[in-house]
Amino acid sequence: MKFYIDNMLTLFAEQHIKGSMIEIGTGPTIYSLMVPSLHCDSIVCCDFTKANREELQKWLDKKDDAFNWHPYIEYLASINGKRSAGEIEENIRSKITANLACNVRRQDVIEGKEDQYDVVFSSLCIEAATRTIPDYLRCLENVCRLVKPDGFLVIYVVTGQSFYKIGNAKHMSAPIDTASILTKLKELRFKVLITSSLPIDDLDFSDMNGIAFIGAQYCCAQS
Numbered sequence: 001m002k003f004y005i006d007n008m009l010t011l012f013a014e015q016h017i018k019g020s021m022i023e024i025g026t027g028p029t030i031y032s033l034m035v036p037s038l039h040c041d042s043i044v045c046c047d048f049t050k051a052n053r054e055e056l057q058k059w060l061d062k063k064d065d066a067f068n069w070h071p072y073i074e075y076l077a078s079i080n081g082k083r084s085a086g087e088i089e090e091n092i093r094s095k096i097t098a099n100l101a102c103n104v105r106r107q108d109v110i111e112g113k114e115d116q117y118d119v120v121f122s123s124l125c126i127e128a129a130t131r132t133i134p135d136y137l138r139c140l141e142n143v144c145r146l147v148k149p150d151g152f153l154v155i156y157v158v159t160g161q162s163f164y165k166i167g168n169a170k171h172m173s174a175p176i177d178t179a180s181i182l183t184k185l186k187e188l189r190f191k192v193l194i195t196s197s198l199p200i201d202d203l204d205f206s207d208m209n210g211i212a213f214i215g216a217q218y219c220c221a222q223s
Contacts, residue, residue, distance in 0.1 A: 001072065004123075004156055004213065005075070007194065007196050007213040009035055012036070012038075014194075015152065015193060015217070017039055017152055020043075021040040021117055021119035021120070022045075022119075022120055022121070023046065023122065023123070024046060024104060024109060024122040024125055024126075025048070025124070026046060026056060026099075027047055027049075027056075027125075030056070030069050030092060031069065031072050032121065032156070033092050034073060034088065035076065037092040038091070042097045043092075043097065044096075044097055044100060044117070045100070046102035046109075048101065048102060048104075053099050053100075055067070057099055060093055060096060069089070070085055070086075073085045073088050104126055104130075104143055105129065109142050109145070109146060110146075116146055117148060118151045119153075120143060120147045120152070120154070122143055122157075123157075124158060126139050126140055126176075127157055130174040131172050133174055136176045136180075137181075140155075140181065140184055141184070144185075144188050144190070144218070148218070149220045150218060151217070151218050152215065152216065153214075154213075154215050154216075155215075156211065156213055157176060157211065158176075159176060159178060159208065159211065159212050160177060160207070160209035161173045161209075162175045164205055164206040178195060178197060178212045185216050189220065190218050190219065191216060192214065192216045193216055194213070194214070194215040195213070196213045197213075198212075
């Protein structure tokens with residue numbers, strides 16, 4: 001989580017990112033929303049899986065059986081130095097305006113909606129929804145359609161992973177690499193602002209070779 005938070009803090013501060021944000025594939029978690037909530041005016045969360053959306057909603061509604069994210073938020077508070085963990089937690093809740101269904105395999109990722117956003121963020125999502133690199137890149141293009149002109153795309157991705165395990169269940173995944181993503185973003189007229197990678201290997205539950213963080217800006221004019 002430190003790798004992710006440190007890169008998000010750098011990107012959002014250096015590029016003065018603000019405005020509206022959507023996260024594609026929020027999952028049942030809120031750690032990915034901590035930094036954006038300090039900068040963005042509104043955040044739309046979405047996920048393909050109903051169970052994940054329901055788990056997030058429990059946290060939003062402060063249900064007794066919701067996961068306790070406070071210890072994770074405390075790490076950000078220790079870095080931020082301006083707000084307490086409790087203030088950051090309530091700020092996240094106040095910024096979330098919707099908890100929607102999505103499907104990265106559709107051109108209209110959010111069915112029936114054509115909204116675009118200042119920031120589009122996807123974390124550990126597209127690779128899990130696809131099986132091959134070409135399939136990943138097609139779905140990435142779908143996600144990129146949500147970015148406003150001059151807006152930002154932020155991707156946090158597992159690289160080189162063809163499978164991962166949850167318990168005894170084995171799931172297939174697109175073994176995407178950073179170079180393929182950067183080539184596709186250039187094709188779609190995005191200017192890459194930051195790339196950072198963290199090598200990871202020798203895991204029992206995955207054959208990943210690392211994780212990567214990529215930040216890019218959509219430049220409409222052809223260079």
